[in-house]
Amino acid sequence: MSEIVTETEYTVTKKPRKLKVKKQTSLWWMYLPSFAVVFLFILYPFFNGIQLSFTNWNGFSQEYDHVGFDQYKRLFADPTTWLVVKNTLLYGIGSTILQNVLGLLYALLLNQSIKMKAVTRTVIYLPVIISPLIMGYIWYFFFSFQGGALNDALQFFGLEKINVLGNPEFNTWIIVFVNTYQYVGIAMIIYLAGLQSISKDFYEAAQIDGASSLQQFKNITLPLLMPSITINMVLNIIGGLKLFDVIIALTGGGPGNASQSMSTFMYDLYFKRQDAGYAATQGVFMAIIILVISLAALVYFKRKEIEA
Amino acid sequence: MEYLNKKKKHLLTGVSILVLLFHIIPFYIMATTALKAKGDFSSKWVFPKELNFQNFSEAWQTANLGPSFINTLIITGCSAVLLIFFGSMAAYPMARRKTTLNKIFYFVFIAIMIIPPLTALVPLYKMVVNIGMMNTYEVAILNNVAAFMPLTIFLYAGFIRSTIPKELEEAAKIDGASTLGTFFRIVFPLLKPVTASVLIIACVFIWNDYQFAIFFLQDKSMHTVTVSLASFFGQNQNHLNLVAAAAILAMLPMTILFLFLQKYFIAGLSSGSVKG
Numbered sequence: 001m002s003e004i005v006t007e008t009e010y011t012v013t014k015k016p017r018k019l020k021v022k023k024q025t026s027l028w029w030m031y032l033p034s035f036a037v038v039f040l041f042i043l044y045p046f047f048n049g050i051q052l053s054f055t056n057w058n059g060f061s062q063e064y065d066h067v068g069f070d071q072y073k074r075l076f077a078d079p080t081t082w083l084v085v086k087n088t089l090l091y092g093i094g095s096t097i098l099q100n101v102l103g104l105l106y107a108l109l110l111n112q113s114i115k116m117k118a119v120t121r122t123v124i125y126l127p128v129i130i131s132p133l134i135m136g137y138i139w140y141f142f143f144s145f146q147g148g149a150l151n152d153a154l155q156f157f158g159l160e161k162i163n164v165l166g167n168p169e170f171n172t173w174i175i176v177f178v179n180t181y182q183y184v185g186i187a188m189i190i191y192l193a194g195l196q197s198i199s200k201d202f203y204e205a206a207q208i209d210g211a212s213s214l215q216q217f218k219n220i221t222l223p224l225l226m227p228s229i230t231i232n233m234v235l236n237i238i239g240g241l242k243l244f245d246v247i248i249a250l251t252g253g254g255p256g257n258a259s260q261s262m263s264t265f266m267y268d269l270y271f272k273r274q275d276a277g278y279a280a281t282q283g284v285f286m287a288i289i290i291l292v293i294s295l296a297a298l299v300y301f302k303r304k305e306i307e308a
Numbered sequence: 309m310e311y312l313n314k315k316k317k318h319l320l321t322g323v324s325i326l327v328l329l330f331h332i333i334p335f336y337i338m339a340t341t342a343l344k345a346k347g348d349f350s351s352k353w354v355f356p357k358e359l360n361f362q363n364f365s366e367a368w369q370t371a372n373l374g375p376s377f378i379n380t381l382i383i384t385g386c387s388a389v390l391l392i393f394f395g396s397m398a399a400y401p402m403a404r405r406k407t408t409l410n411k412i413f414y415f416v417f418i419a420i421m422i423i424p425p426l427t428a429l430v431p432l433y434k435m436v437v438n439i440g441m442m443n444t445y446e447v448a449i450l451n452n453v454a455a456f457m458p459l460t461i462f463l464y465a466g467f468i469r470s471t472i473p474k475e476l477e478e479a480a481k482i483d484g485a486s487t488l489g490t491f492f493r494i495v496f497p498l499l500k501p502v503t504a505s506v507l508i509i510a511c512v513f514i515w516n517d518y519q520f521a522i523f524f525l526q527d528k529s530m531h532t533v534t535v536s537l538a539s540f541f542g543q544n545q546n547h548l549n550l551v552a553a554a555a556i557l558a559m560l561p562m563t564i565l566f567l568f569l570q571k572y573f574i575a576g577l578s579s580g581s582v583k584g
Binding site for chain 1 (some may be wrong): 320325332353407423458491566577
């Protein structure tokens with residue numbers, strides 16, 4: 001710091017005419033490089049995608065026709081669209097609820113002065129830094145039909161083997177579970193930080209008034225944790241709605257389209273079924289859904305925060 | 309009262325040990341799978357009779373992990389440097405000069421955070437093929453930079469606004485320093501804490517990226533760790549021991565880094581998410 005000051009004194013005497021500060025300019029050229037990259041790799045493709053969603057492009061030929069709203073009609077008439085939207089919402093909302101409930105419980109537990117607290121926190125948090133694809137494989141060793149750990153355990157107790165990943169009834173729930181397992185650590189850490197910022201005075205006052213632990217939780221902890229709840233909710237919804245890697249690793253979207261999310265479905269349409277125009281339409285639809293739900297969640301929880 | 313508290317403490321310790329065990333299960337299963345010889349079909353819950361490390365060397369050789377580590381390292385490193393350099397530079401005017409233009413651009417960057425870049429997969433892929441950037445480091449780097457730029461700007465702008473005193477910059481201005489000079493000589497060194505957060509967030513997510521990599525790095529020589537692992541899994545679905553060994557090798561660098569720099573990882577990732 002002292003270095004800067006001496007340098008300042010030296011130059012001031014040298015160039016006194018610069019003392020007059022110029023009118024502020026936007027300095028927009030400073031964000032030009034960043035904007036160029038974002039424009040080229042996000043905005044331009046995004047608007048180009050809207051245009052492609054009105055075509056029947058197959059993904060590789062140079063020629064294609066503009067087909068008006070045909071792809072959109074197809075999208076709304078396609079039962080797979082609704083299955084995939086349902087799955088995506090389940091991944092988004094299901095893992096958000098689970099991550100927040102579990103994350104809060106873990107934070108409350110690991111905020112106590114108990115043994116092995118640090119180790120437990122580390123183990124819960126570790127999956128956050130591991131690739132979701134690898135996380136998918138790790139759980140594949142557990143759930144797979146042939147030689148998976150789950151079936152080993154079932155057989156040990158004399159029960160029937162079950163094919164959880166191949167079962168369209170609940171393999172989506174397995175994916176929700178794995179996503180929760182991976183990211184519950186972030187929710188926990190954010191709640192821990194929130195808990196530690198609440199002053200102990202509130203609890204002491206409440207204890208003097210004879211409030212029970214449950215009353216204290218409801219009237220002090222929860223309202224003061226509202227900002228942490230907002231962050232976790234919005235973060236987890238956005239993360240869950242764009243789930244991709246875990247699904248690829250665990251079920252590949254199958255059987256059939258049973259566990260497909262909007263991202264994996266779009267990938268299949270483009271790369272496996274050469275249906276690029278339709279994939280672009282699905283992409284536009286996905287962007288709209290994610291935007292609407294994330295913004296709704298953000299506004300809803302922000303409002304709650306103010307009330308609290 | 310004292311006695312009850314002690315009892316409660318024991319109960320909670322018990323619960324947390326159960327939580328700990330539950331969270332260790334998948335790692336335990338992965339380890340036993342990786343350490344068993346190929347013909348060993350005993351239950352995954354049973355610890356191997358003798359430790360077999362051959363799977364690791366075989367997986368390392370056949371899964372293309374060595375070159376993939378180098379590719380991933382290059383992509384992650386270059387992306388992080390570009391993000392820090394251009395992101396901090398972009399955030400500066402947005403934090404300091406409240407002109408209409410700057411407000412509009414700030415809003416555009418922040419709005420992009422919500423939409424996942426991959427909703428535009430089809431046109432993006434088309435564009436990358438057209439400009440001949442398939443299977444290059446550049447495409448992976450630029451995609452990742454674009455994807456994480458909004459968050460980077462958001463973090464830097466918030467930090468500059470809330471913690472960097474304006475007086476320093478004004479003093480430098482008066483001395484005749486240029487805007488860029490002021491920024492890189494005076495402001496940038498003060499951004500260390502948030503730079504560390506950006507570095508950690510960007511490195512964790514770009515290192516683990518799979519989506520961009522499978523679309524744009526399909527050539528084997530360009531595979532990243534996740535892509536190599538996925539194709540290795542495709543070929544060895546019946547040899548889960550090998551896949552488990554490869555998965556352990558693939559997650560090792562980040563895990564070791566995490567165990568050493570835990571404090572920074574948690575602070576970095578949570579500060580990013582708290583503000584994001």
